[in-house]
Amino acid sequence: MMSTAGFFQQYGREMLVSTHEHLALMLIAMCVACAMAIPLGIALARCRNRLLVNTAMGLVNIIQPVPSLALVALTVVLFHLINESMDARVLATLGVFPALVALVAYALLPILRNTYTGIRQVDPAVIEVATAMGMTRRQILFAVQLPLALPFIMAGIRIATVWTVGVATLVSLVGAGGLGDLIFRGLSNYRINLILAGAAPAAALALVLDWLLARLERWLTPAGPRGVRSQ
Numbered sequence: 324m325m326s327t328a329g330f331f332q333q334y335g336r337e338m339l340v341s342t343h344e345h346l347a348l349m350l351i352a353m354c355v356a357c358a359m360a361i362p363l364g365i366a367l368a369r370c371r372n373r374l375l376v377n378t379a380m381g382l383v384n385i386i387q388p389v390p391s392l393a394l395v396a397l398t399v400v401l402f403h404l405i406n407e408s409m410d411a412r413v414l415a416t417l418g419v420f421p422a423l424v425a426l427v428a429y430a431l432l433p434i435l436r437n438t439y440t441g442i443r444q445v446d447p448a449v450i451e452v453a454t455a456m457g458m459t460r461r462q463i464l465f466a467v468q469l470p471l472a473l474p475f476i477m478a479g480i481r482i483a484t485v486w487t488v489g490v491a492t493l494v495s496l497v498g499a500g501g502l503g504d505l506i507f508r509g510l511s512n513y514r515i516n517l518i519l520a521g522a523a524p525a526a527a528l529a530l531v532l533d534w535l536l537a538r539l540e541r542w543l544t545p546a547g548p549r550g551v552r553s554q
Contacts, residue, residue, distance in 0.1 A: 334520040337505060342524045345501035348419070348494065349487050349528075352426035356483060360431050361476065364438025365464070380439070387432045391425075391490040398425040399497055422491075422499030429490050430483040437479025441472025474544040481536035488529040492521070502528075 331338075367376045386394065398421045402414040415421065445468050453463045495503030505521030508514070 330516060330520075334505075334516065338502075338520050338524055341500065341502045341505055341521065342528070344499075345488070345491055345503075345525065345528065348422060348426060348491050348499060348501055349484070352423050352430055352487055352491075353480070353484055355423070356427045356430035356434055356487075357480065359427070360434035360479075361438050364435045364476075365442055365469075367435075368439045368442030369460075369464075380436070383432050383435055386428050391429060392493050392496075394429060395422070395425045395490075395493050395497060398422075398428075417498045419499050421497055422494035425494065426487050426490055430487050433482040433486070434476070434479040437475045437482075438472065441475030442468050444475065445471050474540055477536065477540040477543055481533060481540055484536060485529050485533050488525065488532060492525050 363379070367379055370376050389397070399416050402416045402421055402424075405414055406412050406416065449467060449471070450463060453467050458466065491501050492503035492506060495501050495507060502521040502525045505517055506525075507521075509517030509519075509521060
């Protein structure tokens with residue numbers, strides 16, 4: 324093993340570039356997943372059609388048991404089949420786009436489930452009081468339900484973020500870049516230093532983001548109900 328100074332001198336630039344790519348993939352995927360899952364979770368929590376709710380939750384639940392590497396591969400296969408059926412290259416089967424689709428799909432469930440649970444756990448008595456005060460459904464949602472559900476939503480975002488950091492190491496296999504490039508290059512030649520150059524920043528990124536989001540989640544939680552979250 325080389326010295327620490329030599330390690331960073333040789334791999335430091337690649338680590339910075341790959342970490343930047345990794346963060347960009349993760350942030351874009353999380354923004355898209357939040358934009359999809361939070362409104363859908365709110366809509367399902369306020370929906371009275373149980374069949375519709377169970378169907379929607381079931382469809383999202385199907386994705387979670389699929390191994391992350393298999394999900395990335397299935398995304399590529401799906402895009403290839405779509406291109407074949409349309410006899411044109413409509414969707415890119417390699418690169419950032421299929422990688423982001425796989426990452427978003429993997430991040431949806433914890434955000435959706437915790438948003439749904441957070442809205443549903445609000446005490447009905449609180450809703451009744453707000454209604455008696457003349458508040459509309461929209462006002463109750465933004466002034467009562469969402470603030471009380473926010474710690475649950477943040478817990479879901481925290482889980483999804485850590486998962487996405489891990490899954491993002493695999494999307495380098497489809498040419499999306501990120502820290503997985505260093506890891507797989509190192510594994511192909513059994514170069515321990517190169518594996519470490521990819522794995523260490525990925526692990527550190529997951530730990531730091533988990534710590535930061537845990538602090539934010541705790542800050543958003545009222546003093547009274549700090550306790551068990553829906554995970």
